[in-house]
Amino acid sequence: MSGRTVVITGANSGIGKVAARVLAQRGARVVLAVRDVAKGQAAAGSMRGDLEVRELDLADLRSVRAFTAEFTEPIDLLINNAGVMWPPLTRTVDGFELQFGTNHLGHFALTNLLLPQIRGRVVTVSSGGHRAGTIAFDDLQWEKRPYKPMAAYGQSKLANLLFTAELQRRLTEAGSPVIATAAHPGLASTNLFRSTGRFARLERWVLSLFAQSEDDGALPTLFAAVAAVPGDSYAGPSGFLEGRGAPKLVGRSKEARDPGVARRLWTVSEELTGVTFPRIARMAHESEAADRTGRR
Template sequence: MSKNNWTAQDLPRMDGRTVVVTGANSGLGLVTSRELARAGARVVLAVRDTERGAAAAREIGGVTEVRELDLADLGSIREFARRWSEPIDVLINNAGIMMVPEGRTADGFERQFGTNHLGHFALTALLLPHLTDRVVTVSSQAHRRGHIDLADLNWKTRPYSPSGAYGQSKLANLLFTLELQRRLTAAGSSLRAVAAHPGWAATNLQNHTQNPIADFAMSVGNKLIAQNATAGALPTLFAATQDLPPAAYIGPDGFYEYRGYPTLVGRSHAASNPELAQQLWQQSEKLTGITLSSLAT
């Protein structure tokens, strides 16, 4: 059951709290940032394009700051973290790309896995010494179709599948949350790792496939099934502000979790596998060069 049909109007006051939101200049990230700023938070828009970020900040109002961050470049991530020196109450790992054609990040990772998972893995690890409350990572219902191939995470030997790569990256988001929470708990940390998904939200995320059939199918779904970005951001806002169990997963409460009010939702068997989560973490450390010793406890 959802909690009293919760909306952004139910956000607690966030005065004095700092929230970092990746991918904050459009779509769900923009709505998330706007509502948190409206509630009094200082919102840091971590974006690849700072000009677009500045335009978004002007639209949002409130106390905002724009900082450059390219999640497809470990150098950019390290520089963002190096320049950070103050407490962060909430880190929202929101940015993502969806079902794009095959490509590589600056470090040679498959684009969707590299951006959606490895980029946020590295960012969270490097910022963790500054975090005071929680990490929120945005996943997707597509995680249910995902498969983690530990021997070929970057699609070097498999025939490339845009939807398969997206599903793997979103499954990785949930496994990352599971293992991060396990490690935080084992270390006696009060930090929480939680996840959220927006259901089917009509944003600009769905129009980069370069596949006319896929684009048409998603445009129809956007018109007939999807909720708007304002509603799609509610699970993230709920996850960022409510008292939730460790490793909680929040999504819409209605119509196969495509839309509705935010509530605790289930996840696939693979997304609940602690051994797989540990194995993925170890592989992520090897790929990024960021190890557990980098994490504060």
């Protein structure tokens, strides 16, 4: 990874921190994009290598725009890792349901705004929980229905996979060499599970029996980031029910494979965030093609 720049959201803890540590050890310049800069600096201080901490709050589109406006250098690898899971009903700064707003819309805006600088790969971390999700286009923000944290989480993680599929379709159509992939960590013992809420006792029991370590949970992300895999591939653990084990390419739900849903979600996401797929990706390819034609 020497000479390559990597941006990882939520890299101050969990599998994001592990991925940052491993990639920095392999020579990458790693930017930890985190909401809490102090925690990010503490995480970076525990690692070796070329590391930088920058503030990014995915629950605030102004913060996303500020981060991307200041990031002008090329990016070889963007890992959309940050996420929230099962909170009580909460709204982002922009009024979105917190899980959908952070896990999907924040990363949607971040990726598209950074895309003109990305020259390698975009990895988005989803979850096996996507299988329980559905995209409720008539109530994406849980304004009409009683709020169900697990269902809202499933919707956001399903959105991650649909985003990856449609992003790859658009990149291919634009002739861009960038590829979009996705991964899920299986059941990993991270701070996402360390709650004191109504599910805390169940979480601790499940983790004690079935969870793998944060280091092992990061392996699918790293696999999706550097392995020779095609665009729109999805990596996860190879063990029982994809809960743990060495990484491999895995399947996804029927809805996650629906191109019509993916395109509709993309359009809605553009409307909600005010961010669109940049034409510059196509222009850069056209410029390179013209240069090659001229040389011939």
